[in-house]
Amino acid sequence: MFVLAAQNVPGSGGQIGELARTFGVSWPQLMAQIVSFGIVCAVLYLLAYKPILRILEARRQQIATGLANAEKIKAELARIDSQRLDVLEKANAEGKRLIAEARFAAARLRAEETEKANAAAEEILLRARESIERERAGMLADLRREVGRLVVQTTATVTGKILTPDDHRRLAEDTARFLS
Numbered sequence: 001m002f003v004l005a006a007q008n009v010p011g012s013g014g015q016i017g018e019l020a021r022t023f024g025v026s027w028p029q030l031m032a033q034i035v036s037f038g039i040v041c042a043v044l045y046l047l048a049y050k051p052i053l054r055i056l057e058a059r060r061q062q063i064a065t066g067l068a069n070a071e072k073i074k075a076e077l078a079r080i081d082s083q084r085l086d087v088l089e090k091a092n093a094e095g096k097r098l099i100a101e102a103r104f105a106a107a108r109l110r111a112e113e114t115e116k117a118n119a120a121a122e123e124i125l126l127r128a129r130e131s132i133e134r135e136r137a138g139m140l141a142d143l144r145r146e147v148g149r150l151v152v153q154t155t156a157t158v159t160g161k162i163l164t165p166d167d168h169r170r171l172a173e174d175t176a177r178f179l180s
Helices: 002-007 015-023 027-159 165-179
Strands: none
Touching: 027 165
């Protein structure tokens, strides 16, 4: 553009010169505006555009870091969720195992208590039988004595004589043999 402007000096009669005169272009003012525009562009580039580009780059990096952190957080959450599920599964398995052990222990305890109760019942029955047998033996002994006494008394009454202690003993032994 500068080349074209330099080639068409004011006063030359080229086509560009006529066009420039038609539109009222003053070449010295145009050159001053071009230099001034270039200086403004350079100043804006150095003082505004570069800092804005640095800020934008920093923002891009923050966004990229944020996205990377978000991905890391998602991965960490997935890992934590997986661990949570593992812990829940282990706790569930442990709970089932404890329940099974408790049921087994309860069944064993029930069996032991049943055995103890059966043994206690057998012991009570045995004691009751022994007690009944003792009472029966005592009653039989009492019955023998009473029958012997009645036989002696009846014999004394029937025979009408007074029996001696030796007669009492002999009658009591005969009666006991007869009852046995």
